[in-house]
Amino acid sequence: MFTLTHSKPYKIFNQSCYGLSVLDDNTIDALITDPPYGISYQNHYWDKDLPDKQIWADTLRVLKQGAFGLVFSSVRLMHRLMVDLEDNGFIIKDVIFWGYLNGMPKSRDVALDIDKELGVESHVVGEYDYVQGYKKGGAENYYATKKKLKRTPCSTLGMKYKGAGLGIKPAYEPIILVQKPLEIGLTVAKNVVKYGTGVLNLEQTRIPYAQGEGKVGHNPHPQGRVTANILRVEEWGDGYDKFFVVPKVRQSVDTFNKHPTVKPIELMHHLVNLVSFDGQLILDPFMGSGSTGVASVQLKRRFVGFELDNDYFKICQKRLRVSKPSL
Template sequence: MSEPFRILTGDCLELMRQMPDNSVDSVVTDPPYGLGFMGKKWDASVPGVEVWAECLRVLKPGGHLLAFAGTRTQHRMAVAIEDAGFEIRDMIAWVYGSGFPKSRNIGNDVDGMDGWGTALKPSIEPITFARKPLAEKTIGANVIAFGVGALNIDGCRIETNDNLNGGAYSENGRQSVSDSLRQGGGMNAVGATAGDYIQPSGRWPANLIHDGSSEVVALFPAEAGACAPVMGTEPTSNGFSGSVKYSGMMGRTKGAFHADSGSAARFFYCAKTSREDRNEGLHSSMQPSVVTGATMRDRETADWPARNGNHHPTVKPTDLMAYLLRLITPPGGTALDPFMGSGSTGKAAMREGFRFIGCELDEQYAAIARARIEHELTKPKQLQL
């Protein structure tokens, strides 16, 4: 594939059957959740085993798949993916504050039942994290043979100014430690023989992602490190346990609380979205389709095509899709989205320097996706820090 992206219109199952074996490096997609959203026919059920089997066939051995799902049907999505031959590796939780409860007040039907309803506020979408079985005996050998199988940890670390090594570092991020501790290992000692440790560029990526909204940040403790006192037996940054004076908490008084400050939300990746992100490259009205605080019913009955250039009802933030692509796609690799929608995955792929193949059943959505992706190609590349 020489061009930066290809958009294929039609049934994704038939389109993927025309693709060569082992031809893509990753699959990142937001498929139908099987919830009957807005009465749409395409959301009548989750994709079946045959769809995921085609994803498995075209994906290189060891390649990863990330597929969004709804909380009510996540189990069916994951089972179908697993039955197709994938290994389930994890589940990522995307937490957001923009969901609206679709609940009926039972007090309208039953006297004395005011305050009783039928549903919770939606605030999470699970992402099934799966991998095609390795073709080699080890991940390292698989990466050498096919270029995939590992995760881009450093490329997806969570930026922070915090010291990440529990006292193993000086204030400038470097401090010599003894060879005996170095031989003991620890994640940051891998491959080291002598000299100084180096402060990682950020926190290890987690299986939780949030949108940075005030509703979500409020769920996290304001001072995460102050939730438990120093006991005196905490493990060091190198994995050893013992008294405080020998641990990474040297100098802290037993029984005192940690001095950390700031919301624990900072431990996790934050992917914010905007109206501009949704409509870049499209002719659109400045009037929003729904007002702030709109109910789910308002969203279902809104005139999306008339008011909004991108009238797809379920648009994911480009920042979020870029992060997920970066986590599992090798540099210059090709990503596939069999349920492309309005093209957020493709737009993100262009931003990250990946190639992209997208399948979409609806020609109008495919046209929106093409405009968004082409617009992204005309923008200056953003430097990854």
């Protein structure tokens, strides 16, 4: 097992995570990872399939008894990933919903396709600026634009189905909360005494009361409510903003970071705080550009991560080098 120091509380590997051969059994305090979703996101090669379920057996081996984990997923294949996790010994504890308002619908106006199928030319009614959500080549191209023709259906059948599409606007991302079982015969308290794991860090993840809001509950806590399984990106103005609010990341934040699925550091702070305590060791087998590692170092945790893609690994190296623990 490698040694981590105060000056360098992390160790990252530019290699496949499968096997986790450099990690000893029962040595990791918590898991936080954003694995491939298996949905071919933006046609990236690394997202063609869900991870081989072997990684979850490997992860279970290195986690301490009772350790918690957080695994990002997609709505479409979350159920498959949960089965893989459960089949390899994890307990499914909850699903956290990271909600946002600015998701992009994966759809199109099918009425225009109907016109084409019928051999009818759709009317051109104007043009608009097309904003490229991500463009190969890096973050500097994130807001590339070009003019597109705006069309409206012309056929009778096309008019009937005007605006019909194939999907609704995505507004949340699921994060699966899992746990390695406690050691057989131990209570939660005994497991904490032996391993330091088995409980969530609710104290550091409480949601503060809104300005002017009175304390609630039969025994209100001065620091706010226990964190919920809904995390919001923006305030939704519905009179019930009792959830953690975190802005969604934009790829232009770090000009050198071209990873297309970067997670906000504020979100990762919340998740690191939830499943770990000061000084504990966090594992991310699918490190990407290193948001879990950055949040871990900033919150005075230790971190070990794996990333096979050399470009993303170099980005993670750069981000970790400049990360400093919060006071």
